Structure formats: structure tokens, C-alpha cells
Amino acid sequence: MQQVRGTPGVLNRRRHIDIEKTQNMILVWLDSYIDNNNEECQNEIAELQCVVNDINTFTDNDECFEFILNINNNKVCMIISGSLGRLVMPCIHDIPQLDSILVFCANKKHHEQWANEWFKIKGVYSDIISICEALKQVSRQCEQNAVPISLAASGKKLNQLDPSFMYTQLLKETLLDITFKKQHI
Numbered sequence: 462m463q464q465v466r467g468t469p470g471v472l473n474r475r476r477h478i479d480i481e482k483t484q485n486m487i488l489v490w491l492d493s494y495i496d497n498n499n500e501e502c503q504n505e506i507a508e509l510q511c512v513v514n515d516i517n518t519f520t521d522n523d524e525c526f527e528f529i530l531n532i533n534n535n536k537v538c539m540i541i542s543g544s545l546g547r548l549v550m551p552c553i554h555d556i557p558q559l560d561s562i563l564v565f566c567a568n569k570k571h572h573e574q575w576a577n578e579w580f581k582i583k584g585v586y587s588d589i590i591s592i593c594e595a596l597k598q599v600s601r602q603c604e605q606n607a608v609p610i611s612l613a614a615s616g617k618k619l620n621q622l623d624p625s626f627m628y629t630q631l632l633k634e635t636l637l638d639i640t641f642k643k644q645h646i
Contacts, residue, residue, distance in 0.1 A: 487515055488515065490518045490541075491522065492518075492520065492565070493545060494542070495518050504589075505589045509593060512600060522549055530556065536560035538599050540562075541562060547575050560599070565586055565589075566586075568587075583599060
């Protein structure tokens, strides 16, 4: 596994986007051909760092799956190559930590056919810019899902009923239990 973190001051535009980076999602990139020494790969990672803080790259399936299974409090977005995705999708699709999957490949049409069978796959992409745009949408959704919502008023005991509700229920039950005669109507 190779973990890549953003470094301040690398790109001016990255400074402006840092505010928008997601904190509740971990990006995992599984591709048997990832080479962190390759300039093209480094450029792609730099583009991804504009969207997310941490990028974990893997070339080994088992190491990647073990990493994902050991994540407890975050959701995982995975970028996976088309050919590898087709093989491992039945094994990884039901992992609860895995929120969404983006397929990164050269032959988009070919991989879209099988990718449509899996609901966690958000799309098939052939360039890093499209992946980054999709990743922004996935991260926004992840951030929105992480916002807690409370339907109970603060300071109220949840195991007690509101007195007006109880009196209304008692009045309703009393009125329904009374047997009225024709003279009462």
C-alpha cells in the first residue's frame, strides 16, 4: 500500500480547493499497474489530491480488501481498473465500509456493460478529470450523509410522552367508549 497525503504549497490551485476536501471519506485506488514512480501516475494522484485528503494506492487485491475491512468510522470510495473491477466486484460489493466505486479504464463502452449490474458503481470513466468530478459528487453526498439529524427536541426525555398528547388520547378513548342513545344525539 502506498498512502499519499497532500503537501501544502505544491500547486496554487490546490490551496483554494483544500477547504472543499472531504474529511469523512477515504479514497482507495486499486490497479495492478499503479506505479508511483511514473510521472503520469503522479499527475493523476495530484489531481485526486485536489478532491480528497488521503489516497491509498494498492496493486494487491488482498492487501486492499484487508485495508478496507479494517476501516471503522469512515466510508470508502474506491477507484478500480475495469478489468480488475470485473473480477473482484462479486467479492467486494457487499463490504459495508465501501460506499461507492468508480471504474477507471481505457475502454469505457466495454466496461459499462458489466458495471451497470452493481449499484455501488457510480460510473465508468476514461480520464482523471471525469473521475475527479465524480469524486466531488460522491464526497459531497458522503458529507451530507454524515450530518446527524435529530427529530427530538433537545432537553426532552425521550421515554416520556408530552402531557397534552396523553390528555388528548384519554379524551379520545373516553368519547369512543361512551355509548350514546338517540336522545343524546
